[in-house]
Amino acid sequence: MVSPPAGKTIISKKPYLEFTINGEYIPETLVVLLDGVDITGAVDLKTNGFSYRPILVIPAGEHTITVTIQGSDGLQVQRDFSFSTRHTAEMEEAYSNNDLTFLYESVIEKPDDVTYVPHSRFLANLGSNSKLKEGNWEIRFSTNVRFLDQNIPALKPEKKGLNLANYLLKIKYDKKSLLVSADIGDIQLSETTNTIQNLARRGGRLYIEYNGIEVNTFVVNSQQVFGFREGTGIEGTSDDHIMGVSVEKRSIDGRFKIKGIYITGGEKEGSLGIYSTGGEKKGDVAGLLVSTNLFEGKLTSEAEIDFSNFDPDTADEFDYERDTAYRFKLGGYGGNINYTALYEYIGADYEVIGNQGLQKNRQGFSINGGISLEQYHYIYATYSLYHDNVDNNDLYPTVYSSQAMIGYSFNGIPNMPINLGYQHLILDSTDEPDTDYIVQTDTDVFSANLTYMKNRWNLTFQASHSIQNDKSGNGNDSSTTTVTFTPSYFSDNFSIIPNVSFNRSRFPSSNQRTDTYIINLEMRGKTYHDRVSYELAGTYNRIKASDGSSEQDTLKTNFRISYLLAKNLWGYLNPSVGIRGLYNKSNDRVYNGENEDLVLLLVFTAEMPFSF
Structure with missing residues (x-):
């Protein structure tokens, strides 16, 4: 290690690293890690070694460089080197990491009735994270400043022009x-x-x-x-x-x-x-x-x-309402048991x-617990009983909701976890002011989940079946069956996640059923030396009722393909140009209504990360 000297502390935010390799080695086998991060692709090879200059500021403190090579004799050699940095003589840490992005979209093709897509749109965003630290004091500042211009009104909360999307200033003293x-x-x-x-x-x-x-x-x-x-x-x-x-x-x-x-x-x-x-x-x-x-x-x-x-x-004539919650x-947990x-x-x-999400007018209890057996088996169970109308108001019924569930997980087959579950839910009302308020239903839900994982593949199968028994006499009996299959594949430059599901709901009182078919697809990847990137996402939904009251298909897709014009132009800029599209189609087969939209946009983007 030529620079910086091994084991020394230097003042630098982007330290220049230079290494000399003595002896013959195979350059293709060189692997360089900086604090565990692979930087091999960013180093500059020389006749007798390599050098590296970080583009962004690296944190202050201790750092480790790990170099692995294979000599001409076939033997692999690995060496670790350490050094320390502080950013300035006055400050242990003093940096600002920034990311400036630009987006310009212009319509190539768009129907006149599609008003939610602007003919042209320009968006710029500056994201910044800065830090000063010395001794017991620390100051952090983060923000996103945004500029938007388009020919239609902006969707809330965004506004046209220059705006502050968010910011946070933190000052800390710790001693x-x-x-x-x-x-x-x-x-x-x-x-x-x-x-x-x-x-x-x-x-x-x-x-x-x-x-x-x-x-x-x-x-x-x-x-x-x-x-x-x-x-x-x-x-x-x-x-x-x-x-x-x-x-x-x-x-x-x-x-x-x-x-x-x-x-x-x-x-x-x-x-x-x-x-x-x-x-x-x-x-x-x-x-x-x-x-x-x-x-x-x-x-x-x-x-x-x-x-x-x-x-x-x-503004009304009523005063404050006082109430309590407890x-x-x-x-x-202990050993193989947990409980609540x-x-x-x-x-x-x-x-x-x-706190709008707080659920008021509620009283009850819940218990749950789980136990692991022989490493591969896990059994868990829950039970809860709640009711509303805690003040016993005569104008409303009191509805009791009880839920019991038991589940089982098995991990004895490598790469294939299995989960089974059963749930029983009871809704029962009392003190109803009118027969229209009566609620008496029992619902049973059976579920299963099977996942198989192998290398880059992940296959998931899910199934559930629920049966609702309406005891109130209102004729709201029903049953629902849902089956879902989700295969997925992930690699460094390509991923695809299709999803297929089928749902059938039956209503015995009307001798009717409704079938729903859903197909989802998400795909993205890079090719041609990572210069071409593409994305595709879409959903197909088909609903059909057995009595002919409803039958419709909907297809919603969006896609993007872009080409990276230059990488780290002038050391920072990454501009790209591409096409983005939206395609939506709906078909109501009962009322013979069909709608189809295709929107194509020319897209120019640029990203410029910089730090100082």
């Missing part, structure tokens, strides 16, 4: 028992199951951890936002923002935790991905979570209780700003 982290931008929040879970919004967060105590505060816009004009997300009031704080204390060994949460805020209207009824909403929630982890995971527990105060429409969970038990109650008026 011994103290950790301070501040985030501003597009963040994701998760507190507890019944408060906020996986809430992605624009705003800010401050997190402090000291001697087993964690404090997390945040303020985010209650709406999904896009663009520069929406600001940082921390400006505003509780009428259109969500604000919260949580404090968690854990024991020294981490086996006991207690967490308190308070969240308040409001929502003026719905936004992207958020369906909202009524007017402006306001509310707050306070909660407590206690969790334990005992006997090295053999016994874990969670106990959570939350109190909500929620007004679904601040849950208790036990679980664990859960009891939960969520009040009819329990709601939380920012």
